[in-house]
Amino acid sequence: MACLMRRATWLVATAALLAAAGVNGQGFETGQGLLPSGNLRTSDAAGPYDIHLLDVQSHEIRAAQAARNGFSDRDIIDFLVNVECLEGQFDTWGAFGFGFHNNLSMGGPTPVGARKANLSPEALPFVQEIALSEQGHALLTRQAGSVAPCPYIDFDKGFNEWYAEAYNLDWRNGETVEKKFGKAFDPFLNDETFITSMLGLEELGATGNKGLAGILGNPVLSNAVAGLATAASSFATLERKLLWERRDKIVEPFGETVQQVFARVSAMRDRLDGPQLDDQGLVNTDPRHIAVPADAVNMIPTDIRGLTYSRTPQMNINIVTLGAKDGKGGFFPKGLNGAINTPAGYDKMNDGFEDWPSKLTRKVAYEATKSAVGGDKLPPPITPEYNPLSVPGQDQLNGNELAGHPSNEGATHRGLIPPYRAYSKPWRTAAEEASTRGHSEL
Secondary structure, three states, X not given: OHHHHHXXXXXXXXXXXXXXXXXXXXXXXXXXXXXXXXXXXXXXOOOOOOOOOOHHHHHHHHHHHHHHOOOOHHHHHHHHHHHHHHHHHHHHHHHHOOOOOHHHHOOXXXXXXXXXOOOXXXXXXXHHHHHHHHHXXXXXXXXXXXXXXXXXXXHHHHHHHHHHHHOOOOHHHOOOHXXXXXXXOOOOOXXXXXXXXXXXXXXXXXXXXXXXXXXXXXXXXHHXXXXXXXXXXXXXXXXXXXXXXXXXXXXXXXXXXXXXXHHXXXXXXXXXXXXXXXXXXXXXXXXXXXXXXXXOEOOOOOOOOOOOOOOOHHHHHHHHOOXXXXXXXXXXXXXXXXXXXXXXXXXXXXXXXXXXXXXXOOOOOEEOOOHHXXXXXXXXXXXXXXXXXXXXXXXXXXXXXXXXXXXXXXXXXXXXXXXXXXXXXXXXXXXXXXXXXXXXXX
């Protein structure tokens, strides 16, 4: 795992270094920023390379380039302040009963509803470690030069609207969690409510920080944010393991298990961040992803290549503000601080076929023409003759998006309806199964 994390960090940092290189082959210069995207077939002396099968990664980079939209690296670091204040303050308050010191909050207000969580002795040390690391992430934003204060954050309002949205309630018109289930949701109540909420935010950081690799121009900042991404992915895996151990516990006030509630959270995040498929529950039975036979355990959400996903700042803003076009909603009722403060363009991508800069030589990265990589004569999709006959996600690898795939917005394949456990008994008895009916698929 450590080797994989080091490799992921190296790959992300290397990509950023290449993106930041000038057309004359010189090193990074302040304010230079990114080169145009070209058609994403950037090459060098050993190329050109055929990357047409890496569809998820090329779409993520195209979305990142659209998200850049003239914003500076400083704008991006200021945006990160909002993210790290949200995650870090929640984790710190829950673990220790106090929040950021002023060197991290820069005068920002104490979040509404912040308090110490009622955590078990088994969960507490893991939560404390993550909380301390999240404080370190906030420190990074300060040492990178941001003086933007932590924004106004509301945990009570934010999480109750978050779960109302996950349960498809009409909360904007008064159908609140409290009205539907008899009492409001308390994220600090116990292990189940806190860690489920913690993971809901953590994976926004993991995917969002990875997404910044396609936006940041400064390679030092990109390297640092790659570290954020790998750390957040590790935290999220730990949190998933803690939840997996508690997957059959009931989450109040919803009357559903941890696994089921998080399935709804996953579906909500996937719905709010655009049309792409990039979110998974504690279990996964969707054949477009890596799915473990029988148990469908899903500790590390990845695409079929085993690669983690990326999100843009605008995608994450649309999630944490629950689709508020002005960026004011959910956890941020007064909005985010900094220039990147609305979800505008969260569902946009560059077309990826702009003209590449001229006067390039084979000594530096250059844009190969379509004809150079075969044009319309690219190799055919992967076929079973040259690959395992039964691979989860083979349909996607073959380019055959067959009818009947689970909805990207649905919660069923994410664990809402638990799969059969081959080594044990069915997940629930008939009586238990009947008791859950009436909660419709998202």
